[in-house]
Amino acid sequence: MAIKIQLDDLQDEQLHLEGELTPAELELKLSEDEALMQAAGPLAYALTASESDDTLIVFGRLQMDFTAECGRCLKPFDFPINLPQWAVALPLKGDDAIEFNGDSVDLTPWLRDDILLGLPQHPLCDSACEGLVSKQETPPPTDDKPSEDWSKLDDWKQPKS
Numbered sequence: 001m002a003i004k005i006q007l008d009d010l011q012d013e014q015l016h017l018e019g020e021l022t023p024a025e026l027e028l029k030l031s032e033d034e035a036l037m038q039a040a041g042p043l044a045y046a047l048t049a050s051e052s053d054d055t056l057i058v059f060g061r062l063q064m065d066f067t068a069e070c071g072r073c074l075k076p077f078d079f080p081i082n083l084p085q086w087a088v089a090l091p092l093k094g095d096d097a098i099e100f101n102g103d104s105v106d107l108t109p110w111l112r113d114d115i116l117l118g119l120p121q122h123p124l125c126d127s128a129c130e131g132l133v134s135k136q137e138t139p140p141p142t143d144d145k146p147s148e149d150w151s152k153l154d155d156w157k158q159p160k161s
C-alpha cells in the first residue's frame with residue numbers, strides 16, 4: 001500500500017503514519033548507477049503530517065536496509081539507510097502545487113527519491129578497502145614513470161558508472 005494522506009483528515013490536527021513499504025510498493029527501481037545495491041527489507045516509516053498555509057508538511061523517520069557489493073573487492077555488506085529527520089514540504093495550492101487525486105496525496109514518490117539519494121554510486125565495504133586487483137597485481141616497474149601516470153592508472157581502475 002502506498003502512503004496516502006487524506007487531506008480531509010488534516011483539518012486542524014496532525015496525522016501520524018507508521019508502517020512499512022516493501023521495495024515493490026515503494027516502486028524502487030535501481031538504475032545502473034546503483035547496480036551494486038539491493039534492497040534487503042522494507043522501508044519502515046514513522047511520520048507526522050500536518051497542513052499549514054496550504055502546505056502539506058511531513059516529517060519523521062525513514063529506515064531501510066540495503067545490501068551493497070563493494071565496488072573494489074566485491075564483498076557484500078550491509079548498508080542501512082537511516083533518515084531520522086526526514087522532512088518534506090509540499091505546496092497544495094498555487095503554481096508549484098503538487099498533483100493529488102481527489103483529496104489524497106501519495107507520499108511514495110518523495111520517499112523513493114530520498115531513499116535513492118541516500119544510496120552511494122560507488123559503495124565500498126571500507127574506505128580503506130584495497131580491493132582484489134591491487135593485491136594480486138605485481139606492480140609494474142616504476143623506473144621512468146612520472147607520478148602523474150600513476151594517478152591516471154588509479155582513475156582507470158575505478159569502476160565506471
Ligand SMILES: [Zn+2]
Nearest residue numbers: 070073125129
Ligand atoms: Zn571492499
